[in-house]
Amino acid sequence: MSATKTMRPQPRPLLGDAGAKRSAALILEVLAGLRTPSEASAALGVTTMRYYVLERRALEGMVQGLQPRPKGKRRRPEDALQEAGRENVRLERERGRLQALVRAAQRTMGLPPVPSREKTKGDTRRRRRPQVRAVKAMALLQTPVPEASQAQAPETPETGQ
Numbered sequence: 001m002s003a004t005k006t007m008r009p010q011p012r013p014l015l016g017d018a019g020a021k022r023s024a025a026l027i028l029e030v031l032a033g034l035r036t037p038s039e040a041s042a043a044l045g046v047t048t049m050r051y052y053v054l055e056r057r058a059l060e061g062m063v064q065g066l067q068p069r070p071k072g073k074r075r076r077p078e079d080a081l082q083e084a085g086r087e088n089v090r091l092e093r094e095r096g097r098l099q100a101l102v103r104a105a106q107r108t109m110g111l112p113p114v115p116s117r118e119k120t121k122g123d124t125r126r127r128r129r130p131q132v133r134a135v136k137a138m139a140l141l142q143t144p145v146p147e148a149s150q151a152q153a154p155e156t157p158e159t160g161q
Contacts, residue, residue, distance in 0.1 A: 027058045 014021060026040040035043075041051035106113065 023054060024058060027055050030055070 016024075023044060026035065026043055029035045030037055030040045037051055037055075038048055041048045044051060044054075046054070103113070
């Protein structure tokens with residue numbers, strides 16, 4: 001025998017909480033024939049129907065975990081977002097270049113420039129002046145109301161606008 005002994009690599013511990021590991025062990029015992037489904041469901045504290053649901057989920061997870069993975073680098077959403085931003089910048093530059101080419105061609109052919117879409121002075125409408133209702137309501141609340149006028153008929157709303 002040699003002085004150095006070849007050591008087998010130790011298996012990595014499985015991730016998950018203790019309850020999930022216990023459920024997985026019991027399901028594997030049933031599948032291996034060491035326990036019956038009713039014994040496993042009693043050990044888990046669930047009904048037999050619930051045990052079968054857990055077993056089905058465990059098998060589906062196993063099959064999904066054993067699916068072949070795609071080769072190569074995986075695409076992340078952040079990478080796709082950066083790529084879309086780069087594409088946007090490229091397209092904006094190309095648009096500007098093409099607009100400059102169109103303007104040069106129009107000047108060469110003697111065509112008048114395309115009118116801009118900016119509003120002229122005649123197109124503007126007068127904006128409606130906003131009412132400051134909060135200030136008016138505060139003034140109404142702060143003014144003292146004489147006791148005699150409260151007993152009279154209700155006030156008519158003002159129509160001056």
